[in-house]
Amino acid sequence: MRFSQAIWEEPLLDEIKHDELFGFDRKVPAAEKAIPKGRLERESLNIPTISERYLMQHYVNLSQMSYSVDNGPHLLGSCTMKYNPKVAEYLSSFEGASRIHPLQPSSTIQGSLQLMYELERMLAAISGMDAVTLQPAGGAQGEFTGMLVTKAYFDEKGEKRDRILIPDSAHGTNPASAAMAGYEVVELPSKDGMVDVALLEKVVDERVAAFMLTNPNTLGLFEERVGEIASVLHSKGSLLYYDGANMNAIIGKTNPGLMGFDIVHFNLHKTFATPHGGGGPGAGPVGVKSFLEKYLPVPRIVNDGGNYALDYNRPLSIGKVHSFMGNFAVLLRAYIYILMNGSDGLEQNSEKAVLNSNYLMKKISGSYDIPYKKLKKHEFVASADLLKSGRGITALDIAKRLMDFGVHPPTIYFPLIVSEALMIEPTENLSKQSLDMLAGLFCSIAAEEPEILHSAPHSTPVRRVNEVKAARELIFRWQDFRR
Amino acid sequence: MPSDERSEMLNFLGLDNVEELFSDIPAAFRANGLKLRSGLSEMEVVSQVRSMLGRNKNCSEMKCFLGSGIYDIFIPSVVSQVLSRSELYTAYTPYQAEFSQGLLQLIFEYQSLMSELTQMDAVNASMYDGSTALGEAATMCRRIREGGTFVIPRALAPWKKSVLRNYLRGLSINLVEYGFDRKTGHFNLDEAVSHAKKDACGVYAEMPNFFGLYDEPVIDLKEALGDVPLVVGVNPASLASVKPPGDYGADIVIGEGQSLGIGMNTGGPLLGVFACRKEHVRKMPGRIVGATVDADGKRAFCLTLQAREQHIRRSRATSNICTNETLLSVAASVYLSSLGSSGLADVARKTESVRSIAMSELNGVNYNVLFDGPGYNEITIQTRKEPARLMAELVEHGILGGLPIGQFIPELGNASVWAVNERMGENDIVELKNVLDVVA
Numbered sequence: 001m002r003f004s005q006a007i008w009e010e011p012l013l014d015e016i017k018h019d020e021l022f023g024f025d026r027k028v029p030a031a032e033k034a035i036p037k038g039r040l041e042r043e044s045l046n047i048p049t050i051s052e053r054y055l056m057q058h059y060v061n062l063s064q065m066s067y068s069v070d071n072g073p074h075l076l077g078s079c080t081m082k083y084n085p086k087v088a089e090y091l092s093s094f095e096g097a098s099r100i101h102p103l104q105p106s107s108t109i110q111g112s113l114q115l116m117y118e119l120e121r122m123l124a125a126i127s128g129m130d131a132v133t134l135q136p137a138g139g140a141q142g143e144f145t146g147m148l149v150t151k152a153y154f155d156e157k158g159e160k161r162d163r164i165l166i167p168d169s170a171h172g173t174n175p176a177s178a179a180m181a182g183y184e185v186v187e188l189p190s191k192d193g194m195v196d197v198a199l200l201e202k203v204v205d206e207r208v209a210a211f212m213l214t215n216p217n218t219l220g221l222f223e224e225r226v227g228e229i230a231s232v233l234h235s236k237g238s239l240l241y242y243d244g245a246n247m248n249a250i251i252g253k254t255n256p257g258l259m260g261f262d263i264v265h266f267n268l269h270k271t272f273a274t275p276h277g278g279g280g281p282g283a284g285p286v287g288v289k290s291f292l293e294k295y296l297p298v299p300r301i302v303n304d305g306g307n308y309a310l311d312y313n314r315p316l317s318i319g320k321v322h323s324f325m326g327n328f329a330v331l332l333r334a335y336i337y338i339l340m341n342g343s344d345g346l347e348q349n350s351e352k353a354v355l356n357s358n359y360l361m362k363k364i365s366g367s368y369d370i371p372y373k374k375l376k377k378h379e380f381v382a383s384a385d386l387l388k389s390g391r392g393i394t395a396l397d398i399a400k401r402l403m404d405f406g407v408h409p410p411t412i413y414f415p416l417i418v419s420e421a422l423m424i425e426p427t428e429n430l431s432k433q434s435l436d437m438l439a440g441l442f443c444s445i446a447a448e449e450p451e452i453l454h455s456a457p458h459s460t461p462v463r464r465v466n467e468v469k470a471a472r473e474l475i476f477r478w479q480d481f482r483r
Numbered sequence: 484m485p486s487d488e489r490s491e492m493l494n495f496l497g498l499d500n501v502e503e504l505f506s507d508i509p510a511a512f513r514a515n516g517l518k519l520r521s522g523l524s525e526m527e528v529v530s531q532v533r534s535m536l537g538r539n540k541n542c543s544e545m546k547c548f549l550g551s552g553i554y555d556i557f558i559p560s561v562v563s564q565v566l567s568r569s570e571l572y573t574a575y576t577p578y579q580a581e582f583s584q585g586l587l588q589l590i591f592e593y594q595s596l597m598s599e600l601t602q603m604d605a606v607n608a609s610m611y612d613g614s615t616a617l618g619e620a621a622t623m624c625r626r627i628r629e630g631g632t633f634v635i636p637r638a639l640a641p642w643k644k645s646v647l648r649n650y651l652r653g654l655s656i657n658l659v660e661y662g663f664d665r666k667t668g669h670f671n672l673d674e675a676v677s678h679a680k681k682d683a684c685g686v687y688a689e690m691p692n693f694f695g696l697y698d699e700p701v702i703d704l705k706e707a708l709g710d711v712p713l714v715v716g717v718n719p720a721s722l723a724s725v726k727p728p729g730d731y732g733a734d735i736v737i738g739e740g741q742s743l744g745i746g747m748n749t750g751g752p753l754l755g756v757f758a759c760r761k762e763h764v765r766k767m768p769g770r771i772v773g774a775t776v777d778a779d780g781k782r783a784f785c786l787t788l789q790a791r792e793q794h795i796r797r798s799r800a801t802s803n804i805c806t807n808e809t810l811l812s813v814a815a816s817v818y819l820s821s822l823g824s825s826g827l828a829d830v831a832r833k834t835e836s837v838r839s840i841a842m843s844e845l846n847g848v849n850y851n852v853l854f855d856g857p858g859y860n861e862i863t864i865q866t867r868k869e870p871a872r873l874m875a876e877l878v879e880h881g882i883l884g885g886l887p888i889g890q891f892i893p894e895l896g897n898a899s900v901w902a903v904n905e906r907m908g909e910n911d912i913v914e915l916k917n918v919l920d921v922v923a
Contacts, residue, residue, distance in 0.1 A: 005582050013592050013820050027559045027822050028905060031832035035839055037857050040697050040726050046599055047723075049823025052561050059565040059817065065585030069573040076575060084573050087525045093563070096536030101549045102750025103886055104540075105875055111538030112749050125518055137611035137751065138806035140793065148649055176793035176803035180622075182653030185798040222507040253505045254512045269806065277810030278586045279576040279608065279770065281752035284806075319645035323552065323614040323739070324750025336532060342522030352489075354504045359492045375507050403582050408575065414794070432488045455778070460581040462777035467580070470773035470787040474764065476605045477595035481774070 003072075003406030006064035007461040012478050013048045016058065025051050065461050066278070067408055073430055073438060074408040077379045077423025078171060078218055080248045080270035081408070085340065088274070088333035097332055102324035106309050112328065113308035117301045119335045120285075126346070127244070127264045128257020129287030133296040135326040139245060140173040142265030142284025143212070145297065146241055147181035148318040149263060149288060150210050152295040153239070156316060161209035161238070167195055169219060169415040171245055174212045183209060190417055193219045193372040201232050210239040215259065216249045216377035218415040218423065220357060230260025239263060247271045248427070249354055249377035252347030262289050272334035283330040297321055352428035353378040356435060360426055363439035367446040371418050379425035381418050382410075387446055388420050395420040397453035401445050404459045407438065542747070545883045546911060550860045550902020551640055551693075552613055552739045553747050556720070556830075557906050562744045562817045572810055576770075580785035581777075586809075587784035590772040593812040596819045600722045601736045602729025603758035607769035609808040610755025613716070613739030614643045617687065618650025619757065619768045619802055620714045620735045624685025625654055626766040626801070627712050627734065632659045634678045634686040636670050638693040641891045656684065665894065668694040668854030668863060676707045685734075689716040690725065694854050694900065695838065695861025697725055705732030712763075719743055719756055719815075721859040723824070724831035735759045744818025745811050754811040765791060768802030770809075833905040834859060841903050841912045850923040853898060860902040863888075863895070866923045870899040873923060880918045 050058070074081035092098065100109055120132040136142040147164070154161045164178035168187050175185040186208075188199060195213070204211070211233050215223045223229065233240045242261040248271045256264045268274050269282035276282070288296065298317045299310035341349065354377050361370060361380040368382040387393040399409030399422070411423040426435060445453070457463070475481065489501070498504065505513075523531070547555035566572060570585070577583030577590075590608045597606040610616040621633045633651065635644070637660040648658065661674035670692055679686045686708055688701045705713045714735040715728035720742035728736045740754030741747065759767050765788065773787030793800040822830065835857065842852050842862050849867040866873055870887030877884040885901030892898065903912070 010585075010588065012588070012595070013816075014595070025821075027826050028557060028829050028833070030825075031829045031836065031905075033836050034724070034832050035835045035857050037697065037725060038699070039702060040699055040857070042722065042724055042726050043730075045723055045824045045828065047596060047819050047822075047824045047827060049825060050820050052559075052821060055561060055817070055821055056564070059568065059589075062585035062588055063565075063568040063570040065582075065588075066570045066574050066577075067579075067582040068570045068575075070569040074575060079575060081575055087528060089567065089572075091529065091532050091536070094533070094536050095541045095543050096533075096539045098746035098748055099541040099543055099555065100539055100749040101542060101547055101553055101555065101747050101883065103549050103551065103553070104883060105878060107875070108540040108545075108878055108883075109749065111535045114538070115532075115535055122519060128514075137615070137808075138804070140803040140805045141611065141615075144649075144803055148652060151652065172792075172794040172797050172800070173803050173805050175798035176796075176800040179798040179800075180650075180653050180803050224507055224509055227509065227511060250505075250508070252514060252517045254508050254514050258512045258514060267806075275572045275810075276575050276806075277572050277808075278574040278589075278813070279809035280807040281611075281810060282806035319649055320614070320642050321646060321649055322751065323612045323640075323642045323646065323753065327751035328749035329746075329752055332532075336528055338519065339523050339528050339531070340525065343517035343519040345522040346517060346519070351501045351504065355489065355492055355496075355501065358496055358504065362496060375504065377507075399579070400581065403579065408582075409579055432492055457581045461584050462581055462779075462781055462783040464778045465580040465783045465785045466775045466777065467785050467787065470775035470785050473773070473775070474605075474761070474787070475774040476764075476771055477591070477598040479595060479598060 003404065004459045005461055008061040008065060010058060010061045013050065013058065014478050016048065016050050016054055018051060018054060021051050072406045073434060075410040075424045075426060076408065077411040077425040078245050079411065080425060080427055082273040082427050083429045084273055084275040085337060088336045091336060092329045092332050097329060110308055113301050115335055116325065116331060117303055117308055119331055122338050123266055123285055124287055126251060126255065127287045128255035129264055130290040131293035131296060132285050132287040134285045134331050135297045135322045136284040136286055137322050137327050138280060138282040139265060139267040139284040140177055141321055142286045143173055143177035144180055145286045145321050146263040146265055147178055147183065149292055149295045150239055151181055152316065152318050153292055154209055161207055163207045163209060165203065165208055165211040167213065169217050169417050170212060170214065171218065171243060174243060178212065193221050194223055195225065195229055197225050197228050200229060204232050204236045204238055206236060208236065208238045210241045212241040212243055214243040214246050216246050219372055219381050220376035220379040221372060221374065222377055226259045245270060246378060249350060251350040252343065253350060262292060268330055268334040273337045274330045274333040281327050281330050283327045283334065349428045356426040356428060356430055360424065360435050360439055364442040367443040379423060381415065382422045382424060383418055384420035384422060392450050393453050395422050397456065398422060398445055400464060401453050401456035403457040405441055407441065542883065545878065545881050547883045548885050548901045549883050551886050551900055554742050554860060554902060554904045555747060556742055556904055558744050558746065559821050561821050562814050565817045566810060566814055571813060578786060580783065584784060587772050589813050589816060590809065591774065591784050593816045594772060596816055597756060597758060600719055600727065601758045602727040603736050604761035605764045605767065605771065606758040607767055607771050609812045610757050610769060610804065611808060612753040612755045613737065614646035616737035616755035616757045617643055617716060618647050620737045621647055621651055621685060622654060623735060623766050623768065624712045624714065625656060627763055628684045628710065630682050630684030631655060632657050632683045634659050634661060634675050634683050636660065636689065636692065637662050638892055640693060668696050670698050672700045672704055679708050679711045683711055685712040685714055687714045687716065691718060691721060691859040694863045696854055696856050696858040702726060702731040718859055721831060723827035724835060734763060740815050743815035745814050752808055752811055754808050754815055766801060769804050769807060830905045834903065837903045837907045838862060840909050844912050844916050847920050847923065850919055861900050863898055863900050866897050868923055870897055876922050877918065880922065882915060882918060
């Protein structure tokens with residue numbers, strides 16, 4: 001496969017110079033009168049004024065120097081880079097979604113409230129939870145919300161618990177979210193890539209508020225002893241938290257409720273195919289078992305005989321984590337995705353995601369070391385350890401070289417417990433043809449001359465980027481160039 | 484998937500059927516499928532969702548006088564055209580700089596434009612919304628300065644207070660409030676300063692304030708605060724007209740960026756604006772793009788100072804934020820550059836002058852404007868009728884009325900906060916007046 005990204009010498013906005021503006025450049029009517037503000041007057045404003053004709057050129061050219069899901073495979077482990085169905089984009093542009101003020105009276109947003117109410121019920125069914133809040137704006141915020149709910153629960157019980165346990169294979173957001181909620185984070189070393197249940201039994205005591213676990217974990221392994229894990233936690237009165245980043249592996253096959261989890265967050269931009277937007281927006285709803293519902297953020301959407309209303313009267317609620325009701329336009333897209341797939345479609349997607357992952361793993365296992373050679377779920381971790389000791393080829397080299405072939409590299413150097421890790425998640429959206437191509441590519445890259453790899457990528461608009469210089473010089477804006 | 488492809492793949496794995504792929508899930512935890520409806524065709528989904536959204540009454544059907552951070556602004560078409568480039572909206576976070584130069588440059592341009600607007604040195608790639616930006620700013624203050632309190636105005640949107648309280652839950656910081664003058668609506672900044680002198684890690688002020696007024700003394704606040712960090716909350720659209728916080732010593736600037744060309748979207752996604760002085764940048768939350776060069780010395784961009792972030796620093800990160808609102812920051816850039824300095828000034832002047840007309844016109848037998856003076860978007864109106872009831876009745880007249888504030892600022896009686904925007908003219912204010920004369 002040959003790949004070459006467009007290479008434009010695209011200037012920065014403030015470097016685009018032209019005098020002429022056109023009729024279509026008048027976006028708003030001219031306002032003649034200024035209200036005097038005395039000392040509050042702004043003295044000057046220097047925002048570039050660019051004709052729409054050149055603006056569009058600028059943005060089209062820059063978009064051609066971005067690589068996206070619609071260009072080709074994204075192998076990012078734990079990121080679940082699915083195709084984003086276009087009908088969701090179409091419907092979210094309707095004024096009935098986009099031109100609604102969040103503080104409108106409930107009587108004027110019955111459609112939106114119904115949609116959110118139904119989405120909550122769907123997510124509850126998928127996760128085996130009893131109640132769901134849609135308010136958190138991203139996965140990490142979902143985790144933070146879960147931690148706040150945990151805190152509120154123990155506060156009400158009058159128990160002082162100040163610790164959160166986290167496996168050493170956990171996503172970085174887990175410890176960060178727990179710390180933000182004021183918890184001391186205790187990291188548990190894994191055993192054979194899984195939770196060391198014997199160790200867990202030793203460390204869980206009445207100081208432990210919750211254990212945050214991803215299942216399947218970041219190695220793609222299903223924690224088979226999750227039942228025992230839940231018992232250990234619950235026997236000491238602690239909660240079990242489910243990080244839903246990897247939920248695409250299990251839909252319809254099992255669910256966190258069955259496994260004994262008390263709190264779950266979802267990443268709608270992963271499992272439910274809402275677009276990643278170059279880093280956001282996402283949405284991170286949180287589901288809980290019924291005994292925790294009273295702590296969920298306000299407002300709660302209630303259904304009173306077909307009339308939907310917003311209920312703020314929840315005295316034990318943690319309050320709010322977002323200004324309004326969350327990222328509605330993202331929720332809408334996830335709702336559409338669930339409607340279109342239905343029970344059968346969602347389950348098939350998980351099947352195909354797991355099949356794809358195991359297929360690709362076996363296909364490349366001749367060229368890469370695969371730690372924990374077992375059945376995997378939606379993702380697996382390969383290691384470039386032997387390539388590094390043998391020929392000096394690192395995981396970073398592999399990643400950079402993949403770009404030369406129009407493939408978004410896997411997540412690298414994560415999880416931290418595997419050296420030279422390449423964490424690969426193909427998702428269900430790759431065909432056998434694509435997977436065979438990718439497998440061939442992984443194997444041929446591993447056999448390439450190290451020099452070619454060290455200097456990769458070769459076919460991108462820029463060569464390897466000097467990140468050290470960026471961190472040293474701290475140039476965050478064009479004004480710094482102009483000095 | 485054609486079933487022969489599936490069986491070929493299963494064969495390769497030495498498996499007989501798909502269920503074997505899930506044999507590692509103990510039987511006790513196996514679900515018997517999902518209990519949702521079966522999938523619908525695109526045609527059916529369009530019809531169903533269209534009719535559901537049709538049950539809403541949107542702001543093309545009503546004149547929107549609701550504001551308080553979210554405004555029914557005019558958005559030039561070029562904004563949605565750029566956002567619908569699938570290379571942008573379906574892209575992942577640009578960790579792999581070499582083939583994400585376009586996206587990285589877009590974020591760099593957003594940072595530059597917001598830096599110009601706020602006159603701050605460093606702007607991050609976005610927070611979730613204005614409220615979470617405030618929460619993050621307060622925790623950042625604690626990293627800049629020891630102190631057991633964070634000082635905020637009493638008249639502050641309740642959702643901001645609630646989110647802020649949650650972001651401070653993990654630190655032992657109490658919120659201390661300063662009041663406002665019942666006659667003028669201006670905030671009592673002397674009280675803020677005296678609170679600040681007692682063990683505060685930071686002070687928050689807004690320009691314009693919750694009542695829509697520009698509080699002039701805010702520009703002297705930093706001088707009185709000395710080393711105590713000052714966080715200023717802004718409506719970025721107003722900065723085309725009013726003095727930017729970077730000019731009066733703010734340490735951190737935050738705001739809701741929806742007014743920069745982003746749809747109201749029933750309240751999300753929004754754009755949390757976050758900026759700070761360079762000396763604080765290592766304490767900042769969120770992603771930042773920096774300029775550098777590639778191996779050939781060519782200008783290039785990449786994410787930088789990642790050692791602050793959760794994927795590197797884990798429990799000691801400056802924030803847990805990962806997914807942010809990047810696409811909305813691109814929307815803000817397109818909006819800003821499609822209007823340019825003069826278009827932005829037009830929007831700001833128009834908003835300010837319609838507000839001024841509303842202030843003088845909206846006084847009747849049963850209602851009156853409470854506070855006077857320059858400001859942006861909002862005015863506060865007191866009515867004889869209970870505001871929530873008034874709001875419901877106005878919907879019948881095609882008017883989305885102001886936000887009732889009696890619940891959280893009871894001393895102002897039947898008060899509500901109304902907002903105008905640049906779409907409106909004198910005729911809209913007159914029409915509103917005519918309806919209020921009858922209904923209020």
